[in-house]
Amino acid sequence: MRTLNVALGDRAYPIHIGRGLLDRAELILPHLKTKRVAIVTNDVVGPLYLDRLRSTLEAAGVRAASVVLPDGEVHKDWPTLNRIFDMLLAERCERSTTLVALGGGVVGDMGGFAAACYQRGMPFIQIPTTLLAQVDSSVGGKTAINHPLGKNMIGAFYQPKLVLADIDTLATLPARELSAGLAEVIKYGLIRDGEFLGWLQHNLERLMARDPEALVHAIEVSCRNKAEVVAADETEQGERALLNLGHTFGHAIETGLGYGEWLHGEAVAAGTLMAAELSCRLGWLDEAGVENIAALFERAALPVRGPKLGVERYLELMAHDKKVEAGRLRLVLLRALGQGVIHGDAPQADIVAAIEARCR
Amino acid sequence: MRTLNVALGDRAYPIHIGRGLLDRAELILPHLKTKRVAIVTNDVVGPLYLDRLRSTLEAAGVRAASVVLPDGEVHKDWPTLNRIFDMLLAERCERSTTLVALGGGVVGDMGGFAAACYQRGMPFIQIPTTLLAQVDSSVGGKTAINHPLGKNMIGAFYQPKLVLADIDTLATLPARELSAGLAEVIKYGLIRDGEFLGWLQHNLERLMARDPEALVHAIEVSCRNKAEVVAADETEQGERALLNLGHTFGHAIETGLGYGEWLHGEAVAAGTLMAAELSCRLGWLDEAGVENIAALFERAALPVRGPKLGVERYLELMAHDKKVEAGRLRLVLLRALGQGVIHGDAPQADIVAAIEARCR
Numbered sequence: 075m076r077t078l079n080v081a082l083g084d085r086a087y088p089i090h091i092g093r094g095l096l097d098r099a100e101l102i103l104p105h106l107k108t109k110r111v112a113i114v115t116n117d118v119v120g121p122l123y124l125d126r127l128r129s130t131l132e133a134a135g136v137r138a139a140s141v142v143l144p145d146g147e148v149h150k151d152w153p154t155l156n157r158i159f160d161m162l163l164a165e166r167c168e169r170s171t172t173l174v175a176l177g178g179g180v181v182g183d184m185g186g187f188a189a190a191c192y193q194r195g196m197p198f199i200q201i202p203t204t205l206l207a208q209v210d211s212s213v214g215g216k217t218a219i220n221h222p223l224g225k226n227m228i229g230a231f232y233q234p235k236l237v238l239a240d241i242d243t244l245a246t247l248p249a250r251e252l253s254a255g256l257a258e259v260i261k262y263g264l265i266r267d268g269e270f271l272g273w274l275q276h277n278l279e280r281l282m283a284r285d286p287e288a289l290v291h292a293i294e295v296s297c298r299n300k301a302e303v304v305a306a307d308e309t310e311q312g313e314r315a316l317l318n319l320g321h322t323f324g325h326a327i328e329t330g331l332g333y334g335e336w337l338h339g340e341a342v343a344a345g346t347l348m349a350a351e352l353s354c355r356l357g358w359l360d361e362a363g364v365e366n367i368a369a370l371f372e373r374a375a376l377p378v379r380g381p382k383l384g385v386e387r388y389l390e391l392m393a394h395d396k397k398v399e400a401g402r403l404r405l406v407l408l409r410a411l412g413q414g415v416i417h418g419d420a421p422q423a424d425i426v427a428a429i430e431a432r433c434r
Numbered sequence: 435m436r437t438l439n440v441a442l443g444d445r446a447y448p449i450h451i452g453r454g455l456l457d458r459a460e461l462i463l464p465h466l467k468t469k470r471v472a473i474v475t476n477d478v479v480g481p482l483y484l485d486r487l488r489s490t491l492e493a494a495g496v497r498a499a500s501v502v503l504p505d506g507e508v509h510k511d512w513p514t515l516n517r518i519f520d521m522l523l524a525e526r527c528e529r530s531t532t533l534v535a536l537g538g539g540v541v542g543d544m545g546g547f548a549a550a551c552y553q554r555g556m557p558f559i560q561i562p563t564t565l566l567a568q569v570d571s572s573v574g575g576k577t578a579i580n581h582p583l584g585k586n587m588i589g590a591f592y593q594p595k596l597v598l599a600d601i602d603t604l605a606t607l608p609a610r611e612l613s614a615g616l617a618e619v620i621k622y623g624l625i626r627d628g629e630f631l632g633w634l635q636h637n638l639e640r641l642m643a644r645d646p647e648a649l650v651h652a653i654e655v656s657c658r659n660k661a662e663v664v665a666a667d668e669t670e671q672g673e674r675a676l677l678n679l680g681h682t683f684g685h686a687i688e689t690g691l692g693y694g695e696w697l698h699g700e701a702v703a704a705g706t707l708m709a710a711e712l713s714c715r716l717g718w719l720d721e722a723g724v725e726n727i728a729a730l731f732e733r734a735a736l737p738v739r740g741p742k743l744g745v746e747r748y749l750e751l752m753a754h755d756k757k758v759e760a761g762r763l764r765l766v767l768l769r770a771l772g773q774g775v776i777h778g779d780a781p782q783a784d785i786v787a788a789i790e791a792r793c794r
Contacts, residue, residue: 108760152512163583168758191551193756194578194589195669218554223523229554230590309555396553398528400468 076294080213081305085233089213089301091293093286095240096126096201099134105235106136107170107197113140114158114185115176119203122246127176127201138174139165143181148334150180150220152228158188169193172235178204178251179211179338183229186217190232200234203243205255205289206339209262209296210317212237214304220333224394225325231309239297241289249375254339256281256374257320259292261346262299264367265316268412270295278373315397316414319406320346323380323429326391330383343376344432352420352428353408363411379434388429436654440573441665445593449573449661451653453646455600456486456561459494465595466496467530467557473500474518474545479537479563482606487536487561498534499525503541508694510540510580512588518548529553532595538564538611539571539698543589546577550592560594563603565615565649566699569622569656570677572597574664580693584754585685591669599657601649609735614699616641616734617680619652621706622659624727625676628772630655638733675757676774679766680706683740683789686751690743703736704792712780712788713768723771739794748789 075092090101111131115124120142128138141161143154162171173196175185182200189198200212218229244252259281263271273295274281280288300317307314324345327336336344350367353359368378380388397404403425404418435452450461471491475484480502488498501521503514522531533556535545542560549558560572578589604612619641623631633655634641640648660677667674683705687696696704710727713719728738740748757764763785764778 152516156512159581159588160583163581163587163754166753166758168760169756170759191588191590193587194576194591216554221519221523223520227523227553228519228551230551231554393526394523396529398526399530400528 076290078294078297078301080233080301082233082308087233087235087237089237089239089297091208091239091241091290091297093241095238096123096242097130099130101238102131102199102236103134103136105197105199106172108168109136110167110171111136111138111174112162112165112167112171113138113174113176114143114181114188115140116143116145116181118145119177119181123176123203123243127174139167143184145180146334147180147220147328147338148332150184150333152219155184155188155219158184159192162188162192167192167196169196171196173198174201175199176201176203177207178202179207182207182212183217183226184219186215186232186234187219187229190217190230195232197235198232200237202237202239204247204251205244205293206251206258208239208293209255210258210300212239213297213300215308225329225333226396239293241286241293244284244289250337252282252284253375254337257339257343257346257371257376259296260370260374261317261319261342262296264346264408264411265319265406265414266303266412267295267299270299271412274370278370282374315404315416316406318397319408319414320349322392322395322397322403322405323348323388325395326388327380327383329391330387331381336381340377343371344378344380347371347378348380348428348432349405349407351431352405352424355424355428356407356420358407358409359411366411379432380429382433385426385429389425436650438654438657438661440593440661442593442668447593447595447597449597449599449657451568451599451601451650451657453601455598456483456602457490459490461598462491462559462596463494463496465557465559466532468528469496470527470531471496471498471534472522472525472527472531473498473534473536474503474541474548475500475536476503476505476541478505479541483536483563483603487534499527503544505540506694507540507580507688507698508692510544510693512579515544515548515579518544519552522548522552527552527556529556531556533558534561535559536561536563537567538562539567542567542572543577543586544579546575546592546594547579547589550577550590555592557595558592560597562597562599564607564611565604565653566611566618568599568653569615570618570660572599573657573660575668585689585693586756599653601646601653604644604649610697612642612644613735614697617699617703617706617731617736619656620730620734621677621679621702622656624706624768624771625679625766625774626663626772627655627659630659631772634730638730642734675764675776676766678757679768679774680709682752682755682757682763682765683708683748685755686748687740687743689751690747691741700737703731704738704740707731707738708740708788708792709765709767711791712765712784715784715788716767716780718767718769719771726771739792740789742793745786745789749785
């Protein structure tokens with residue numbers, strides 16, 4: 075087992091990464107305020123791992139309530155969130171009860187937001203079961219639900235007490251979701267870790283084959299990168315925005331197609347290529363660099379082109395982005411491979427050309 | 435104009451109290467990040483003050499969007515909150531836009547919670563227009579909506595950048611709401627300010643007559659008390675719970691009757707008498723002390739008995755309280771007039787007797 079620390083002062087917390095962690099109550103117990111938890115999961119992950127987690131906890135004397143939500147980004151909405159509140163209130167959970175989010179990014183985002191809001195804040199623990207959640211969404215305290223007019227528009231910065239990434243849960247992950255997680259793994263290499271990018275160039279097929287040793291390494295390096303960025307800029311006043319490479323274009327894809335049509339990681343992959351095309355037009359990357367990125371995503375079975383929504387629609391959807399400031403779109407671009415940059419001055423013509431170059 | 439400061443480090447903010455403040459853009463401008471605001475108000479306060487506030491801001495070059503919500507505690511729910519999000523997104527408000535809550539406690543609670551959640555947090559300003567909001571709910575950062583199973587169950591601790599209490603808005607306040615506000619004013623005297631309690635004994639009729647000088651004094655002393663408590667215990671780990679004198683019983687009344695039947699301050703008044711009865715049974719107050727409190731509330735035209743919900747129903751509703759810890763009800767009681775205390779050991783029989791003594 076590897077352990078990292080997210081250095082956030084009195085809100086610091088550990089990330090444990092390894093095998094068989096769902097059986098280890100001793101990793102969880104020190105982080106509970108009382109011997110009560112409420113587990114939030116979904117109808118895909120629940121049947122696989124809920125009973126096992128519950129047994130681990132109950133054997134240690136912890137009483138566990140639970141709610142099983144429908145799976146999918148399309149359910150990351152208020153009515154589904156409210157099912158968590160209904161459960162918490164029906165079970166008379168207190169603000170000292172700990173909420174445990176067992177599942178992928180959607181479960182973590184909704185469980186975390188419910189924990190942030192229930193009685194104005196209860197403790198929570200992330201047990202991510204997808205690669206995407208293990209390397210990205212479970213770390214850093216971003217929680218949210220979607221609004222019909224924009225993704226993640228309603229949410230909170232709210233840190234977990236603990237993140238438990240059990241690699242064994244990746245054995246049951248569909249191939250498409252493994253790929254989606256790799257999009258975020260590759261992102262860390264692109265924005266701030268050239269050495270890791272080199273490692274990925276050499277080891278991508280091991281990750282696709284779910285080699286446990288390679289997975290632990292990739293998750294650890296990804297989480298270390300994320301933890302460093304979050305510790306420096308918890309509420310995204312500056313550097314943290316770098317983590318959104320490909321996300322402004324990607325959110326437009328997700329919203330434009332309807333939530334759930336493409337996986338988040340797939341949209342990020344296509345969005346990253348749009349950002350790379352734009353970086354090339356600004357003279358920061360050469361064409362070989364763009365192709366280098368595309369080749370890596372293709373080896374991870376990820377799309378390198380967005381859907382044909384029409385450029386106007388892309389621009390309209392991007393204008394809703396949370397990184398818009400004073401009416402101006404701030405984009406995460408690449409100065410070089412391994413060096414992300416936040417840029418608010420890209421000419422509209424270049425943005426349009428970048429989107430067009432990477433639409434099917 | 436009087437100005438107080440809520441000392442919360444980098445989240446400190448001023449409270450301005452006085453007349454004609456709605457016309458003074460120079461009090462608001464220093465707290466805006468950009469020259470854009472989104473005003474949240476309701477269909478009672480909006481027709482009275484929205485145009486005036488908008489004119490003040492627009493004359494200073496600030497662009498103001500707005501949404502007018504239906505009035506009343508019964509609308510402090512998700513569908514109404516969502517109307518704020520709809521407006522913010524339709525108007526393309528950014529996370530640097532400032533939300534301004536113009537109205538009473540419900541508008542402030544919902545506006546504040548919307549600001550806490552929109553894009554994971556936008557700045558907000560409280561402009562309370564009821565006595566209750568000016569002395570209590572606008573200060574301290576508690577925001578929330580109700581859930582059918584419990585009041586204020588879904589919310590956040592989220593501090594405003596500024597509180598602007600314009601006494602002139604109290605001229606249009608219905609008498610019943612003035613009284614409801616006085617319940618919270620009297621509360622500060624009871625829990626921690628014996629000197630202020632004495633002043634209230636001598637000046638209650640001046641407040642009922644809306645004497646501006648008396649109102650400014652009562653609001654200033656109330657806000658000072660609240661600001662001191664909040665600065666010492668922002669997220670209610672300890673002392674802040676004292677501010678809930680009468681609230682555990684009171685919330686049971688509000689939920690039991692259905693939101694909006696009794697005003698919050700009315701329920702708090704009846705709840706405070708239940709807490710006083712219980713304190714008497716525990717030997718802390720004598721009967722004269724309880725009658726002293728009842729007399730003060732009666733002079734403020736407030737109820738000193740709760741509705742006949744049945745003791746069982748009271749107990750059931752109180753078990754949902756946010757102050758329940760490890761299954762145990764923690765009540766705010768009175769050691770003496772002017773000295774509140776948080777107590778988790780009151781015998782059930784005494785709680786029952788106190789409720790019965792103060793049911794109609």
